[in-house]
Amino acid sequence: MTDGIRAKRGFIIDMDGVIYHGNRLLPGVPEFLQWLRASGKQFLFLTNSSERSPRELQQKLARLGLEVGAEHFYTSALATAAFLASQKPGGSVFAIGEAALLNALYDAGFTMNEVNPDYVVVGESNNYTYDRITRAVRLVLAGAKLIGTNPDLTGPTEAGLVPATGALLAPIELATGCKAYYVGKPNPLIMRHALKKLGCTR
Template sequence: MIDFNNIHGFISDMDGVIYHGNEILPGVPEFLSWLKDNGKKFLFLTNNSNLTPKGLQQKMARMGLEVGEEHFYTSAQATAAFLQDQAPGCSAYVIGEAGLLNALYDAGIVMNDVDPDYVVVGEGRNYSLDSLTKACNLVLSGAKLIGACADVSGPIENGIAPACGALISPIEIATGVKAYFCGKPNPLMMRTGLRMLNCHSADAVMIGDRMDTDIISGLESGMSTVLVLSGISTPETLRMYGYRPSTVLSGVGDIPAHAEASADHGSHDAPSST
C-alpha cells in the first residue's frame, strides 16, 4: 500500500475517477478536501479533448467542486503542444469540439480543409460520414494523421461512449495509415504533467481507471500508480495485463482513509521520547 502522506504530487484522470458524465462519484469531495488541507500538489490529466481547462473548471463547479483552472491539462493541449513543437505555424483539418479547436488555435495552428499538414481527430458531435470522407482523402493526399488519444471508450452515466481511438479507426482502416496519439499513455503528456506540478516522478502518484492508459503511463514514468474501480476497470481487468498497479482502490474517496491509517500506524511505531 502506498503511504499517501509521503506523496507530494497527485496526477488523476477524470472520467471514471472524478465523475461519470455529469454525475460526481462517491468520495470525490472528501478527496479534494484532503488534497487541499494537506497542501498536496494535484493535476487532473484527462484524455477527453472536448472541454477546455476553463470548461472543466465550470463543469466541476456545477457539481459543487471548486478547482482552479490551472489544475487541468487535457489531451487537446498535449496535441497542440506536440504540433507546435513539430511544425510551428502548420495547418490542420480537425474533427473535434471546442477544447481541441481552442487548444490548436492558441498554439498558432491554422484550420485548413483544403491541403492541411495534419488531420487531427478528437471526440465530437461533428463526427460524421462527410467529415470521415474528407479526412480520409486528405490523409491519402499527404496529410499526417494525429489522434488526441487512443482511448476507444469512456464511461458515462448509463454505460460507455465511443472515444477518439474508436472514432479514428475508420480513417486508419480506409487509408492504411496509423495515427500518432498525443494523450495518455504518451510519455510527453506525463512529463508535461510532472513539470506543471514541479514534482519528481518518485514523489508522485498516477490515479486512473484504465490499465492501458492511466496505469501504464504512470508506471512507465516511474510513478506509483492507483487503479480505481469506479470507471472502466474491474478486478478481472488485472488478469489481462502483464503489469500491475501499486494499489487498487474502489475509488479516490478511499485515499484519505488510507492516509489516516498510515499516519496512525506510523505514530504507533514511533519510539517514545520519554
C-alpha cells in the same frame, strides 16, 4: 492511505470514473481534495478527453459541488496542441473535434486548412460526418500526418458507453492504411507534459 502516498509532493488525477461518473461525483472525492489542499500538495486533473476545455471542466466540477481553479486541469487537446507546436510551429491542421480542441490548436499557433494541411487531427466529436471522414482520408493520402488526441475506443456516460476518439479514427486508419499517432494516455508524452505543468518529477 499509505505513508508512501502521503509523502508525494504532487498528484496527477484521472477524471472519468475516478472523480465522477457522468454527472455523479464519486464517494470520497471531496475528502481527498480537502486533504490535498490541507497538506499543501500540488495536483492536476488529467483527462484523455479532448471535448472540454479546462474552464468547462472547472464548471462541471462546480456543478458537482467542487470548487477547483481552471489551472488544475490538463486535457489531451492541450497536450496534442503542445506536441504539434513542438513539431511544426505555425503549421496547419484539418481538425475533427469540439471547440476545446479547435481553440487549443488556435492558441498554439495553428491555422485550419482543408486543402493541404500538415496534420489531420481527430478528437471526440458530436459533428462526425461521412463528408468529414472522406476529406480526412483524402488529406492523409495526400500526405498529411494523422494525429489522435487519445486512443480510447469508448467513453463512459450516465446513459452508457459512447464511441471515443479511437473508434472515430478507425475508419480513417483502415481506409488510408496509416496508423495515427496518439498523444493521450497511455503515451508517456502526455504525462511528461502534465508533470511539467505540475512542476514535479516522477
